[in-house]
Amino acid sequence: MRKVAADPKGVDSGSHFMDGDHALAEGALAAGCRFFAGYPITPSTEVAERFAERCPHVGGLFIQMEDEIASIAALIGGAWGGQKVMTVTSGPGFSLMMENIGLAVMTETPMVICNVQRCGPSTGLPTLTAQQDMMQVRWGSQGDYRIIALSPDSPQECFDLAIEAFNLSETYRVPVFIMTDETVGHMHEKVVVPPAEQIEVLDRNWYTGPKEDYRPYDFTGNLPAPMVKAGDGYRFHTTGLTHDERGYPAGSVEVHKKLLDHLIGKIDNNVDKISKTEDSGLGDAEVVVISYGITSRIAAKAIADGRKAGIKVGAMRLITVWPLCENRIREIASKVKGIVVPEINMGQVVLEVERVVGGRCKVISVPHAGGAVHDPEVILDAIKEAVK
């Protein structure tokens, strides 16, 4: 895979005051994304608006499709057409995308999908924050598969993770999700966009060998096959059906197992390379708060108050939520009395944490029905409970 400096055209270097949504669009442009298909939905619309405004100046194309189903379908066509592609949505639109997320997974099509999460189910509290789609992003499309999901906690990280998301999607040929939320999406903060030459972007891993040897898929290793683009004479075929390495339908149980082992293995066997966390105070910790996105910033207040009260509490912020860094969590669990998991949902990621911890320590869920962030006091209470 070729590491290159960002195309300066897409990089608006300097110090900005902008919200998370705008920062996502800037990050995508810096990463070399030049094709965006989307459909408006609060609280994600500003990403599309920013891209639409910027793209004619940077040589990109924005199209507002007729719905979210069409938006993600267009990304699949766009990626095989040779572009880096992105869309953005929120709950209802995310639900509509599910079938074609499966097609992207199955055809190993790189793309970045941002979900600026709002409060459901259904139309719910459409303008208010939540982290309720964390399991949907993982399991929402039919069948067994793996994806990568990142969760930024600030506008700056929206920018940084957008670039990271593109690099991951090119490396693993998998849809990468930026699971942000209304609060981060609409929060204005300082965002520093570095000079283009300091931004490392990964070019697509282009196949360059002889035409007769080209295979769109490779199920043998822990990484996907290089890609070609339409028009280059390779005459690729791709399908959502179970297929062999030529991309041809192959309806056997054996081929299906090989394919699934590959789709799952390329993520599971690379967790250590993919997964990122931000840790603090783990050295002496008796309690650790595991959180992600905006909730980490609320938890930080509870943790500081806990430390003031003499509780040895540390933090692990999941920058990568999926795949979950299971080994690291297990390691922590064997050293502490308890783990606290606050999230703006009724307890989703905590289910996985509980499974991974497997009784090694207490796991306390701090749920929130959505529409607002936690009161730090509630998290502090859970910390106190965990240390008992």
Next chain:
Amino acid sequence: MNAPMTDEERFRKENPMSEFLRMERMPHIWCPGCGIGTVVNSFAEALKKSDLDMDKVAVVSGIGCTGRVAGYMKFDSLHTTHGRAIPVATGLKLANPDMKVVVVSGDGDLTGIGGNHFIHAARRNMDITVICVNNFTYGMTGGQVTPTTPTKANASTTPYGNYEYPFSLPFLADACGATYVARWTSLHARNITNSISEALKHKGFSFIEVITPCTTLYARRNRLGDGLDALQYYHDDSEIVHGADTREVDIEFQSKIKMGTFVHREKPTYLEAVNTHYANVIGDEYQLYGKTTPEREAEKKAQEQANQGSK
């Protein structure tokens, strides 16, 4: 002395369309008497006659018996999800404007589950060709009613006959802004080829409906006989009316079928509209994927001249 070729070897070697087909994937899944193969053949014939660079042709299909076309044709090809061929084709075309993108899919796929995409691609005059194999039924799933099934026809989910009003696809396409609209039956292979040739040359959303028999399901359930009987019906009861008012080309159960080129008009394509608009508003700074509009146009002209020269 060489052993004589078996029928299968001869078929693989001597099939006149083998350069356009993935022969290693034959035999195909379609039933005897099915009309899909005729459409594939006519499509391949049109490609053979065209001066297109075959590496720049992509075929996109949805799901269904017709949806399998993408997998059998030796081009960059995407077999997508049910109803979503058009937005995938749209993305491909917009990401890689040099491609000639052709969608081949079924009536249920394009106008039932995918109807929204169909009308919007037509509205935008998206520069793609859409070939609809209209067999009045959901073939792949066993013969259910579709948005084009004629009233009174029998389908597995209208076992007492269909009481809904069907779409007339040329009228729908025309009303939504398609700039090329034609209809043929699978008996009229040469006309299909000619229409596809025209559509491939056409700039903008071109739509070709081909009325075909689904011998196994629709025909059997409605006691219409075999593939030959279908062709007989198309022979006896079809009428060429080029330029017909698309409001008057409805098909009723076993009624007369009006066919021909109904619409052929010029209008800027989606991408032409984008490029012209931004070139006006933003000027030379506007460079879609790194090319200014004049550069892109000069390149296109040079390519066209080169293609003509090589013919």
